[in-house]
Amino acid sequence: MDQIFQSLAQFWEYTGFANAAWQNIAMIAIGIVFITLAIVKEWEPMLLVPIGFGMIIGNIPMFPGLNISVYEDGSVLNILYQGVRQGWYPPLIFLGIGAMTDFSALISQPRLILIGAAAQMGIFGAYLLALAFGFAPNEAGAIGIIGGADGPTAIFLSSKLAPDLMGAIAVSAYSYMALVPVIQKPLMRMLTTEKERLIRMPKPRAVSQREKIIFPIVGFLITAFIVPSGLPLLGMLFFGNLLKESGVTRRLAETARGPLIDVVTTLIGLTVGASTQADKFLTGKSLLIFGLGLLSFVIATCSGVLFVKLMNLFIRNPERKINPLIGNAGVSAVPDSARVSEVAGREYDPDNHLLMHAMGPNVAGVIGSAVAAGILLSFLG
Amino acid sequence: MKAKHFLPLILLAAWSLPARSQNVRDLIISEVLAEPDSCGIVDGYGRRCGWIELFNTSQGTVNFGGCYLTDDRTDLRKSIIPKGDLRTKLGPRQTALIFAGGNGADGTFYAGFTLSPGETVYLVSNDGRTVIDSLQIPAGMPKGMSLGKEAHDLRQREFVPNDAPGTPTPGSPNGRQDAESKAQVMAVKDPHGLILALVSVSVVFSALAILWALFILLFRIVEGRKDSRPAPGEAAVAPTPGKEADGDVYAAIAAALDLYLSDTVHDAEPFVITLRPKASSWNDKRQNFRKLPK
Structure with a gap:
């Protein structure tokens, strides 16, 4: 009989109940909140469901040494997590993004590319703030990239510069990407006048297939020569786009933007979520990172909108003026921030469709954030 | 398009070859x-x-x-x-x-x-x-x-x-x-991060500005025209082969997408399909009866 009780007691030691701490429960609750937001509010469900469930998986209290945790070498989760840790998943996601992105809006109005550059101010603003809060330069760089509003780029850069902060940075980046409509709209309203919001932009010109094919090649050569450290992201982005636009690799493009990106998104979300184990995640630094992440989004949005206003000062032809409501779209949360522009524009003029105009800075923002990541890696890596 | 137009690209590619x-x-x-x-x-x-x-x-x-x-x-x-x-x-x-x-x-x-x-x-x-x-x-x-x-x-x-x-x-x-890492060097040389921020912003702007300028230049070479804006009265809706649709079409697509995503037009579908049987010579015995001579 004693033997049975001893066995049961030993088994109890292995259960989650015996090893539970309040931090684990808190993280599980956060995971459930993420899943709820994704399902009920439909905020970035493709990301928040895997991340939320990953948080629950990663925070099930367990007896150490069973080789099942994401941080235990050789466990299944650990092997899948290597894609995040070593930075394999983000370039694959960029391949898919490239294969699904239509750069026509940017090609037809190349001047909008500068808005994508202006919105990267969020990255460097957050970098300065993070330094002021006492983070080391490499940590500050990794935190700053949250302002790029690009989950894969944030994971890629933080895996290189500050692996210990990657969980908090990734969750922060994806959370604020989901909250883009909530964050950006009030700022856009605050920074623009009624008259500016009613600006109607000229029709984008027709874009030939030849231009669309040349764009990824030229775009890659220029950006990669300037910032070679951004090669994994830029190379995959433009390669994916060439697959799409070449017209002769339809099957490859469909795989890249379909099954491949779905598989990688699932794995990256799940493993990033699982990496947020309470003992590593619930720290004062994480809270600070969340705060700085929010500020970086605010700075990025404001920079984009204000830069458009600045551009308008130099545009003499009133028909060529740019509606500042597309300035927020320089934040590269594709296509959410462009959709915010469309919705905000139609609130003031139901016939003023800004979506296609906003897609220009939006995809420029993707390129800009990859370039910014490359620069930070060059200086701090 | 003449082969000489590809020369800059070929030179750029050749420049990158000496990678070991x-x-x-x-x-x-x-x-x-x-x-x-x-x-x-x-x-x-x-x-x-x-x-x-x-x-x-x-x-x-x-x-x-x-x-x-x-x-x-x-x-x-x-x-x-x-x-x-x-x-x-x-x-x-x-x-x-x-x-x-x-x-x-x-x-x-x-x-x-x-x-x-x-x-x-x-x-x-x-x-x-x-x-x-x-x-x-x-x-x-x-x-x-x-x-x-x-x-x-x-x-x-x-x-x-x-x-x-x-x-x-x-x-x-x-x-x-015991050489210091790049981050440690930056922490000493640029403790407030201003230099890095300024340089980085300049590089991002330069990279995208060069891309903008070069693409306009390339477009002019490739397409052989200077003014790329649509001429007044140019057909906007009907896309010609090899060309993209015009802004009106994009606007219509954008509006349709927005309406679709905001769930304001679609009714709740029952997802039940009712098939009403239709008589044919395969399933209707009456049609297969031998016709008696009148």
């Missing part, structure tokens, strides 16, 4: 000690002898099994490093130590010759002909001192021999090993 592959050519003789003193490193047999240190300058693993070491320019295959030993795989920026004890049969990391001041050591590729690297031992090098090579470029790919012999550092990369 990761192979035995990335190895260097990084340090040599000719005559040990009484307190130097000992080999696996407990002997003190001269040694040759190899260093992998690349960022990839290099297998130097099958390469040769020699101190005789006329006999490049004097001492082979055995193939098939996993230990000859040298990781990125790592070193390997070969003892010059005079008997190559002592093991994988033993050369079949001894070293003395004044001679030159050669590392030869596994083809037995190509000299990858060499290092001349100064004639008057004192016992217990070694001659090493250190990187003299930012990328740490080009190494040159030191001016004078120094204290041996067998098995560890030469130069300062």
Whole structure:
């Protein structure tokens, strides 16, 4: 009989109940909140469901040494997590993004590319703030990239510069990407006048297939020569786009933007979520990172909108003026921030469709954030 | 489009070609000690002898099994490093130590010759002909001192021999090993981050501005026209083959997408499909009855 009780007691030691701490429960609750937001509010469900469930998986209290945790070498989760840790998943996601992105809006109005550059101010603003809060330069760089509003780029850069902060940075980046409509709209309203919001932009010109094919090649050569450290992201982005636009690799493009990106998104979300184990995640630094992440989004949005206003000062032809409501779209949360522009524009003029105009800075923002990541890696890596 | 229009692209591509592959050519003789003193490193047999240190300058693993070491320019295959030993795989920026004890049969990391001041050591590729690297031992090098090579470029790919012999550092990369990381350097040089922020913003703007300018230029060359805006009255709706639709079409698509995504037009569908049977000669017996003569 004693033997049975001893066995049961030993088994109890292995259960989650015996090893539970309040931090684990808190993280599980956060995971459930993420899943709820994704399902009920439909905020970035493709990301928040895997991340939320990953948080629950990663925070099930367990007896150490069973080789099942994401941080235990050789466990299944650990092997899948290597894609995040070593930075394999983000370039694959960029391949898919490239294969699904239509750069026509940017090609037809190349001047909008500068808005994508202006919105990267969020990255460097957050970098300065993070330094002021006492983070080391490499940590500050990794935190700053949250302002790029690009989950894969944030994971890629933080895996290189500050692996210990990657969980908090990734969750922060994806959370604020989901909250883009909530964050950006009030700022856009605050920074623009009624008259500016009613600006109607000229029709984008027709874009030939030849231009669309040349764009990824030229775009890659220029950006990669300037910032070679951004090669994994830029190379995959433009390669994916060439697959799409070449017209002769339809099957490859469909795989890249379909099954491949779905598989990688699932794995990256799940493993990033699982990496947020309470003992590593619930720290004062994480809270600070969340705060700085929010500020970086605010700075990025404001920079984009204000830069458009600045551009308008130099545009003499009133028909060529740019509606500042597309300035927020320089934040590269594709296509959410462009959709915010469309919705905000139609609130003031139901016939003023800004979506296609906003897609220009939006995809420029993707390129800009990859370039910014490359620069930070060059200086701090 | 004429072929000369591709010239800038071809030149750019050609410029990028000299990138080096990761192979035995990335190895260097990084340090040599000719005559040990009484307190130097000992080999696996407990002997003190001269040694040759190899260093992998690349960022990839290099297998130097099958390469040769020699101190005789006329006999490049004097001492082979055995193939098939996993230990000859040298990781990125790592070193390997070969003892010059005079008997190559002592093991994988033993050369079949001894070293003395004044001679030159050669590392030869596994083809037995190509000299990858060499290092001349100064004639008057004192016992217990070694001659090493250190990187003299930012990328740490080009190494040159030191001016004078120094204290041996067998098995560890030469130069300062306590060098600060880039982040640590930035923390000192740019504590508030302003310089990095300014430079980075400038680079991002420059990169995208160059892309903008070059693309406009390329577009003009490729399309052979200067004003790309649609002419007044140009057909906006009907897309011509090979061309994108015009803004009105995009606006219509955008509006439709927005309405669809905001769930304001669609009714709740029952998702039930009702198939009403239709009589045919396959299933309606009445149609298959023999028609009786009237």
